[in-house]
Amino acid sequence: MSASTTPAATQSDPRTRELLDRRHHTLGRHSPLFYSEPLELVRGRGVWVEDSAGHRYLDAYNNVPHVGHAHPEVARAVHEQMQRLALHTRYLNENILDYAEQLLATFDPGLDRVAFSNSGSEANELALRIARQHTGARGVLVSDWSYHGTTSALAEVTTALAAGEPFADHARRLRIPDATGLDAAATADLLEAALREVDEAVASLQEAGHGVALVVVDSLFTTEGLVRVPAGYVDGLARRVRAAGGLVVSDEVQAGFGRTGTSMWGYQEHGIVPDLVTLGKPMGNGHPLGGTVLGADLLEEFGARNEYFNTFGGNPVSAAAGRAVLEVMRTEGLRERAAALAPVLQEGLHALAAATPGIGAVRGQGLFQGVDFVDPATGAPDGETARAVVEGMRRAGVLISRIGRDGNVLKIRPPLAIAQDDVRTLLDRLTEVSARVSGGEVAARA
Amino acid sequence: MSASTTPAATQSDPRTRELLDRRHHTLGRHSPLFYSEPLELVRGRGVWVEDSAGHRYLDAYNNVPHVGHAHPEVARAVHEQMQRLALHTRYLNENILDYAEQLLATFDPGLDRVAFSNSGSEANELALRIARQHTGARGVLVSDWSYHGTTSALAEVTTALAAGEPFADHARRLRIPDATGLDAAATADLLEAALREVDEAVASLQEAGHGVALVVVDSLFTTEGLVRVPAGYVDGLARRVRAAGGLVVSDEVQAGFGRTGTSMWGYQEHGIVPDLVTLGKPMGNGHPLGGTVLGADLLEEFGARNEYFNTFGGNPVSAAAGRAVLEVMRTEGLRERAAALAPVLQEGLHALAAATPGIGAVRGQGLFQGVDFVDPATGAPDGETARAVVEGMRRAGVLISRIGRDGNVLKIRPPLAIAQDDVRTLLDRLTEVSARVSGGEVAARA
Structure with missing residues (x-):
């Protein structure tokens, strides 16, 4: 992740200095911020945000405001319910049932129950507990550059962020195979090698006595840098985990809610149906909302053994927020919009890549695109140039970030409310900034 | 906890049957509900809620709507901010700083930083991670009838709820000493024995090689049944944990935000200052909001080792909700109200106890009171009568619940917005229902 802390001095x-000073004295010096010159954002609408000095920025980064910043329908739905009742699910309330039914209707058959919570972390924690109790095993398979939440059990299987906990004995890291630029034969070899690595990880967990409880997969492999896996990789991984008695968890915090345009859920791009699906960030358009979707048998088994209750999870106000997001997606055709605009964005990025020696592959699906910066001579990842481009884009009025092990992949992930003109603006600015940065006029390092 | 699931059949x-059927097909059969005949609540204001049939209930149970159901000021503040911006803390935003400063001003010196999250579970998870990394130890001390959250690491130290995880090797259960009805000499003996038990638990963790990372204490010992500990117990416990290198965590999800009337935070009733304080339920009046309050050194140490970021935690809308709660508490004098009404409630409960052979002790502080039901002949806990009273109160239009290992302690914990007339209503109904139930006219068991 590219978040960084910024010294006030x-x-x-002066305004930034003052706010940073107050921040350091309340949230601490390490509370992460974007950009060497942090932004004070005060309002937003659609894909545009405004800072305290009145400068406007095109938000091509945030997936929390999934249907657009400060969407009036979401605000209205939340306000209406808050004026009535904000309580928990130990009383009956129709809102939560309406929402649960609408949400579950977007999943494949067999994924027919949901446990609501307040974040992707809570959703993944519940998936972990359910999988471990169901399998009787402890072992976890994760990508070797991934992140699924802030809790202790998730921190000890985190590979993409610094965590004070040692990596867990009961976890194994999988290298995610990248077929970018490979021909069919090389891709087939890569797939075979990657699945062999899965076999080895499974065997290693079994030999150590941990067994295999679950694998957690971000369907778009976003943190990894939007890795383009060989067709059949996710399916082969899932089959191997299941053969070992484990469950398959699809973490849709990044890939879900129509982000790819072609599917509502990222796992559908791989032709699999996971055992559990975890939801977070875009679910409530900023309202804290998460969910774990699963089959009835799995949930009832867990429910019989555990008195599980999440106080805020699925309260009527959270349900109102979640339902408004689904309704806005439908009435504004946002998934269809993502499908329609993705080619525009991709073609523009490919054209830029073709014209820019420092840009390697363009990756991603739908409205989640990555742009590799590499050393033109060696092809080696160039995180420094990517950093300069992200900072340059901020100064040019467009918010993006970067991902990947080397931090060399631009992360372009606008709210689905983006319009064609906005995509053009994004491409124009990126072209200008890339040229400036690649031309040696590198932005000053803070 | 007294939550129970309810078969639809x-x-x-008919309306209840239909809603239960829909619930079972979305949230599952085990999603906990109150009462043998579940309530469908549709709106609330102040301490009153209304069901779908138009019946009104005095809410003497819920601490989530801390300043009153659907408080217009909280709804307004959230709506106003939602119309502007709902984003995360990786951009600067003054709302979160204003709120953090106001919140921290209510704590003792040394507790001067806060990490915001979305629930008490997340707040306790973070406290656990910080304490373990700081101490290098794994050991956890908890009460033998307590609950601090839904995650795997918290589930394996849960003692008051069914959890599928075995109780952790690295945890030890403490019996919380109850001085109810004891004279000074017996209380002194009890204190000594209880602190000896702490010494033994500490030694046991050390001998097993786990060391002592933390103790987690609910200052009012609410889940335990509002146990009245001997003066000096919490202080003695804290000293022993610290002498062993561990940290003291006060879980204020139940006891905090002025609930006791005499203090803003429950730990203040014991004359200690904990190392970490965790906040949840009442914090946002229903908006999902949690927080971990701690000293700067502890937070900076953790921040230097961990790239910790909570997406929804401390977003501007959550900050608006939290700030509105503090402001309403101030402008409506709710802590002072709790202090003023607590004696009215307590005296009424004591009068009822004096007149009712089946009622033993009246326990608790401020607007959190418990009423013990016991067998008048043997003094043994009588959970069945308590259950009948809770159900009878629901039918009489007052919402309460029950706590304690035997489920025999009525849990009376109204929103702080309660008025003197409401307290009278609560007492009148409880007197009637207790008489009916104790008189043998026990409510039908569902």
Whole structure:
């Protein structure tokens, strides 16, 4: 992840210095911020946000405001319910049932129950507990550059962020195979090698006595840098985990809710149906909302053994927020919009890549695109140039970030509310900034 | 906890049957509900809620709507901010700083930083991670009838709820000493024995090689049944944990935010200052909001080792909700109200106890009171009568619940917005229902 902390003393703007100082004295010095010159955002609408000095920015980064910043329908639905009742699910309430039914209707048959919570972390924690109790095993398979939440059990299987906990004995890291630029034969070899690695990880967990409880997969492999896996990889991985008695968890915090345009859920791009699906960020358009979707048998088995209750999870206000997101997606045709605009964005990025020696592959699906920066001579990842481009884009009025092990992949993930003109603006600015940065006029390092 | 699931087929009301059926097909059969005949609540204001049939209930149970159901100021603040921006803390935003400063001003010196999250579970998870990394130890001390959250690491130290995970090797259960009805000499003996038990638990963790990372204490010992500990117990416990290198965590999800009337935070009733304080339920009046309050050194140490970021935690809308709660508490003098009404409630409960052979002790502080039901002949806990009273109160239009290992302690915990007339209503109904139930006219068991 590209978040960074920023010392107050080095900031030139007095307002920024003051806010940073107050922040350091309340949230601490390490509470992560974007950009060497942090932004103070005060309002937003659609894909546009405004800072306290009145500068506008095209938000091509955030998936929390999934249907657009400050969407009036979401605000209205939340306000209406807050004026009535904000309580928990130990009383009956129709809102939560309406929402659960609408949400579950978007999943494949067999994924017919949902446990609501307040974040992707809570959703993944519940998936972990359910999988471990169901299998009687402890072992976890994760990608070797991934992140699924803030809790202790998730921190000890985190590979893409610094965590004070040692990596768990009961976990194994999988290298996610990248077929970018490979021909069919090389892709087939890569797939075979990657699945062999899965076999080895499974065997290793079994030999150590942990067994295999679950694998957690981000369907778009976003943190990894939007890795383009060989067709059949996710299916082969899932089959191997299931053969070992484990469950398959699809973490849809990044890939879900129509982000790919072609599917509502990222796992559908791989032709599998997972055992559990975890939901977070875009679910409530900023309202804290998460969910774990699963089959009835699995949930009832867990429910019989555990008195599980999440106080805020699925309260009527959260349900109102979640339902408004689904309704706005439908009435504004946002998944269809993502499908329609993705080619525009992709073609523009490919054209830029073709014209820019420092850009390697363009990756991703739908409205989640990555742009590799590489050393033109060696092809080696160039995180420094990517960093300069992200900072340059911020100064040029467009918010993006970067991902991947080397931080060299631009992360372009706008709210689905983006319009064609906005995509053009994004491409124009990126072209200008890339040229400036690649031309040696590198932005000053903070 | 007294939550229970309810089969749809046995319900007499067709609307309830339909909602339960839909619930079972979405949230599952085990999603906990109150009462043998579940309530469908549709709106609330202040301490009153209304069901779908138009019946009104005095809410003497819920601490989530801390300043009153559907408080217009909280709804307004959330709506106003939602119309502007709902984003995360990786951009600067003054709302979160204003709120953090106001919140931290209510704590003792040394507790001067806060990490926001979305629930008490997340707050306790973070406290656990911080304490373990700081101490290098794994050991956890908890009460033998307690609950601090839904995650795997918290489930394996849960003692008051069914959890599928075995109780952790690295945890030890403490019996919380109850001085109810004891004279000074017996209380002193009890204190000594209880602190000896702490010494033994500490030694046991050390001998097993786990060391002591933390103790987690609910200052009011609410889940335990509002146990009245000997003066000096919490202080003695804290000293022993610290002497062993561990940290003291006060879980204020139940006891905090002025609930006791005499203090803002429950730990203040014991004359200690904990190392970490965890916040949840009442914090956002229903908006999902949690927080971990701690000293700067502890937070900075953790921040230097961990790239910790909570997407929804401390977003501007959550901050608006939290700030509105503090402001309403101030402008409506709710802590002062709790202090003023607590004696009215307590005296009424004591009078009822004096007149009712089946009622033993009245326990608790401020607007959190418990009423013990016991066998008048043997003094043994009488959970069945308590259950009948809770159900009878629901039918009489007052919402309460029950706690304690034997489920024999009525849990009376109204929103702080309660008025003197409401307290009278609560007492009147409880007197009637207790008489009816104790008189043998026990409510039918569902």
